Each structure stands twice: as structure tokens, then as C-alpha cells.
Amino acid sequence: MPDDVDAVCARYLETADRHEPGLVEGLYLQGSVALGDYHPGVSDIDFVAVTTLPPDPAAVRAIHATLPRRPFFDGLYVTWDDLRRDPAQAPPGVAVHERRVDPESRFERSLVTWHVLAQSGVAVRGPAVSALGVHTDWPALAEATHRNLDDYWEPWLARAGRGPVGLTPWATAWGVLGVARLRHTLAAGRVTSKSEAAGYALETADPRWHRVIREASRIRVGGAPLYRNPWRRRADLVGYVRAALDLRPSR
Structure with missing residues (x-):
């Protein structure tokens, strides 16, 4: 994993664990990192954070406010069950795009994200992607x-x-x-x-x-x-x- 990606992920998890212990049970990277097309200084870091229950948007804002402004750490918060079903049938939820937190978003909740995660997602925390049962179609x-x-x-x-x-x-x-x-x-x-x-x-x-x-x-x-x-x-x-x-x- 590129050094800057590794550093941002480590800072994110450290901050999340300090602000909301136990919140982030799984952290996976999709997008350009997963597809082997990440370019430092150009690409964003696309994440999928897995929680047992939907997170408090205020807590998510506090966590992400501490991260570097670039690269953008963009992604969504889902439950383990969300990943096992068609994203079109899952409810909207908390997402982060260019440092803005939306509590009711469909951002990246799509078959494209689920397929990239299943194909080549990078597990930073949590079980291997192959063990998640990610829904694909x-x-x-x-x-x-x-x-x-x-x-x-x-x-x-x-x-x-x-x-x-x-x-x-x-x-x-x-x-x-x-x-x-x-x-x-x-x-x-x-x-x-x-x-x-x-x-x-x-x-x-x-x-x-x-x-x-x-x-x-x-x-x-x-x-x-x-x-x-x-x-x-x-x-x-x-x-x-x-x-x-x-x-x-x-x-």
C-alpha cells in the first residue's frame, strides 16, 4: 500500500478509536487503491468503514475533521449486513465526500463499489474481503x-x-x-x-x-x-x- 495511504488510514483508525472506541470494526479500501491505479497527489483514498450500528454523524464529522485535507479520504459507513445485500435495497447512510459528511447519502452505495470491493478490495482492519460475502451481480x-x-x-x-x-x-x-x-x-x-x-x-x-x-x-x-x-x-x-x-x- 502506498506510504501516504497507509499513513492516512493509520491516523483515521487511531482517531476513530480514540473518539468512538469500538465504532470502526472493519476498514476496507476500494477505488484506485484497490484497482492498482493510485497516484499520489492526484488520487483520492476511497474507503468503506464497517460498523455494527449506523454511526452518529457528529462523531464522524469530529473524526474526519482531524485528517489531512489531501488526499481526500472519501467513503461510506455500512454494516456487515449491508455488504451482503444489493446496495440498491440498502438504506442511505453516512458518507464522506471531500470532507463533507452527509448523514443520509447514497454516495458510493452502488454495485460498482461492491464489485470493486469484492474483486480487489484492500482490508486494513477486519476479516479478509473474501470472507465478507459481498453482494455482486x-x-x-x-x-x-x-x-x-x-x-x-x-x-x-x-x-x-x-x-x-x-x-x-x-x-x-x-x-x-x-x-x-x-x-x-x-x-x-x-x-x-x-x-x-x-x-x-x-x-x-x-x-x-x-x-x-x-x-x-x-x-x-x-x-x-x-x-x-x-x-x-x-x-x-x-x-x-x-x-x-x-x-x-x-x-
């Missing part, structure tokens, strides 16, 4: 992934056709890597990382889109820009998203 996750492409990215393209959507560097990384990751997840039959998805995009996309794919990766992890003109970058972003949606795997 690949057909449902695949269908949800198709819906994301249909219900979010197709309308995004329509908005891009009506106005200057996608001009920022962030939008380039979000669009290219977001669509590529959804397509790669469907092709691979598992949740994949953004870096894996960029490699998949380079292997499967027309060479005309390679520049914007590399630029999206560069925006995420650093390096010299590949575009001077944001409008040219936007045009390639829109073109790549259109081409990727046209080539999506069939249901």
Missing part, C-alpha cells in the same frame, strides 16, 4: 453500465452539439476516461481502472483519437499538454465520445 452491473452510456453520455453529446460543453481540461479527462472505462468494463466483465481503460481505448479506437486519449491521461497524472487550442481538444473529445458510443458492446 454482474448482469445487473452490466445493464447499469449500458444505461449510463445511454442515459448520461448520449444526452451529454446532445448538449455538446448545442453549446461549448467540454472546454476545460477536467472535462476532457472526465469524458474520455469515463466513456472508455464504461466500455472497457463491459468488454472485460469486471470493473476496470481509468489507466486500464485508457490503454484499452488506445488499442481499440481509430488512431485519429489517440491524441485526445493520451491528453486525458496526461491531465489526470501530469505531463506536458498535447494541445494548445482548447477548441481543438474539445472537438476531439466530442469526436472520441461519439465514436466510442457507436462502438459500444451490444447488450
Whole structure:
């Protein structure tokens, strides 16, 4: 585990045990750490904290207020039973996103989180992930992934056709890597990382889109820009998203 991740987790557990002894029975990492795609100074630390009973939001705020501002320690609080059932059927609960604590949130309560945890989650405290009985349902996750492409990215393209959507560097990384990751997840039959998805995009996309794919990766992890003109970058972003949606795997 990267040193900064290990340090944040240790500080979190020490603080939680001091403020609310016995509260955090299990701590697991998902997201980029679990997928082998964590980049210090860029990535967040995505956690799943397991408690017997739903925690007091005030106690959670007190614990997280003591942690470093970056990297963000983002995640959710669940019970052991929550992990064994479809997250869509579990009630909302306490979650932390960019240091903000929401007592009734659905943040990260999704099949994507449950699948990443089951695939390669990192146990910091508690039983091994393989012993948790985490609920997974690949057909449902695949269908949800198709819906994301249909219900979010197709309308995004329509908005891009009506106005200057996608001009920022962030939008380039979000669009290219977001669509590529959804397509790669469907092709691979598992949740994949953004870096894996960029490699998949380079292997499967027309060479005309390679520049914007590399630029999206560069925006995420650093390096010299590949575009001077944001409008040219936007045009390639829109073109790549259109081409990727046209080539999506069939249901």
C-alpha cells in the first residue's frame, strides 16, 4: 500500500478509536487503491468503514475533521449486513465526500463499489474481503453500465452539439476516461481502472483519437499538454465520445 495511504488510514483508525472506541470494526479500501491505479497527489483514498450500528454523524464529522485535507479520504459507513445485500435495497447512510459528511447519502452505495470491493478490495482492519460475502451481480452491473452510456453520455453529446460543453481540461479527462472505462468494463466483465481503460481505448479506437486519449491521461497524472487550442481538444473529445458510443458492446 502506498506510504501516504497507509499513513492516512493509520491516523483515521487511531482517531476513530480514540473518539468512538469500538465504532470502526472493519476498514476496507476500494477505488484506485484497490484497482492498482493510485497516484499520489492526484488520487483520492476511497474507503468503506464497517460498523455494527449506523454511526452518529457528529462523531464522524469530529473524526474526519482531524485528517489531512489531501488526499481526500472519501467513503461510506455500512454494516456487515449491508455488504451482503444489493446496495440498491440498502438504506442511505453516512458518507464522506471531500470532507463533507452527509448523514443520509447514497454516495458510493452502488454495485460498482461492491464489485470493486469484492474483486480487489484492500482490508486494513477486519476479516479478509473474501470472507465478507459481498453482494455482486454482474448482469445487473452490466445493464447499469449500458444505461449510463445511454442515459448520461448520449444526452451529454446532445448538449455538446448545442453549446461549448467540454472546454476545460477536467472535462476532457472526465469524458474520455469515463466513456472508455464504461466500455472497457463491459468488454472485460469486471470493473476496470481509468489507466486500464485508457490503454484499452488506445488499442481499440481509430488512431485519429489517440491524441485526445493520451491528453486525458496526461491531465489526470501530469505531463506536458498535447494541445494548445482548447477548441481543438474539445472537438476531439466530442469526436472520441461519439465514436466510442457507436462502438459500444451490444447488450
